[in-house]
Amino acid sequence: MRGTVGELGEFGLIRELTSRITTAPAVRLGPGDDAAVVAAPDRRVVATTDILLEGRHFRRDWSTAYDVGRKGAAQNLADIAAMGAVPTAVLLGLVVPADLAATWPIELMDGIRDECGVAGAGVAGGDVVRGDLITVSITALGDLRNREPVTRSGARPGDVVAVTGWLGWSAAGNAVLSRGFRSPRAFVEAHRRPEPPYPAGPLAAELGATAMTDVSDGLLADLGHIAQASKVRINIRSGDLDVPAQMSDIGSAVGVDPLQWVLTGGEDHALVATFPSETKLPARWRRIGEVRHPSALPRVTVDDAPWDAAGGWDHFGDAESPVTVDGA
């Protein structure tokens, strides 16, 4: 594919994008009509949306269009899994400049399609608009399969806190990239393409998880949402967190405590959940803390003490990007 988006035109671009998607069981009527038709066997639809903005969520010199597609889909599909649901379909709202190479949105769509394939979902439709900054707005739908949704508000004192997936890898990769390096590859790749553990969400629901969320803003920040919604305190035991030796090496090289990445780095889209203490945790879930009664301490503590360094990502916060500003 040669030329720009402008040369392709709106309908040429839509044709190219939709010609690349594959079928999925839940997408009964895909792109091409006024709206799509998506099966909802449970009769309740789980729905979520997230925006990726060039410069704020991704950089074209750090990530390929394909990577951005994988990440944008993953970020949304992880929210579906975090409700205990099975992803069914996504819709793509896309803003692109006219002078952008046509290959960019096409490779983006390939990434979205492939990540949807990992999660079992399909692309049901979307919209394209011309604009100055690339904006990728994805909406994902999911099915509860006759289970109750796992919300943020069900954690009870005495529950255990457990996590599955990666923590701190994306933030370490971000730190590497923002210093102009391209390796270690594993961390850079983790930043470009998170790997949310999709099936673990419905499995946790099946096992009676009392609360769950995906880690997008940082473990402490996202557990803060659970603690607040559930009116409890959550304590994390730092000794139970995995800090890989290679992450420690990067931390030493750039002068950041790697535990800061594990506790406050977002974008890995691990799943963190609370379970009744007697639950036998499935393989790959690690116990990292416990739910306590609220006290004078902050809602989330590390080793039963306040965590004084930055807590996580806030788009409108003072330190807008705590994981890129020397981990501070």
Ligand SMILES: Nc1ncnc2c1ncn2[C@@H]1O[C@H](COP(=O)(O)OP(=O)(O)O)[C@@H](O)[C@H]1O
């Ligand atoms: N513009 C908005 N309009 C309505 N609801 C919103 C808006 N922005 C965020 N929310 C809701 O606030 C909650 C928290 O949002 P967010 O922190 O982005 O969650 P997540 O990390 O799961 O994407 C979600 O339930 C989301 O639907």
Ligand SMILES: Cc1ncc(C[n+]2csc(CCOP(=O)(O)OP(=O)(O)O)c2C)c(N)n1
């Ligand atoms: C160029 C660039 N700078 C900084 C970051 C780091 N970053 C951007 S958004 C974000 C937090 C997650 O994004 P958000 O929009 O809050 O996702 P949500 O919680 O809604 O899923 C992080 C850690 C990045 N990914 N790329």
Ligand SMILES: [Mg+2]
């Ligand atoms: Mg969001």
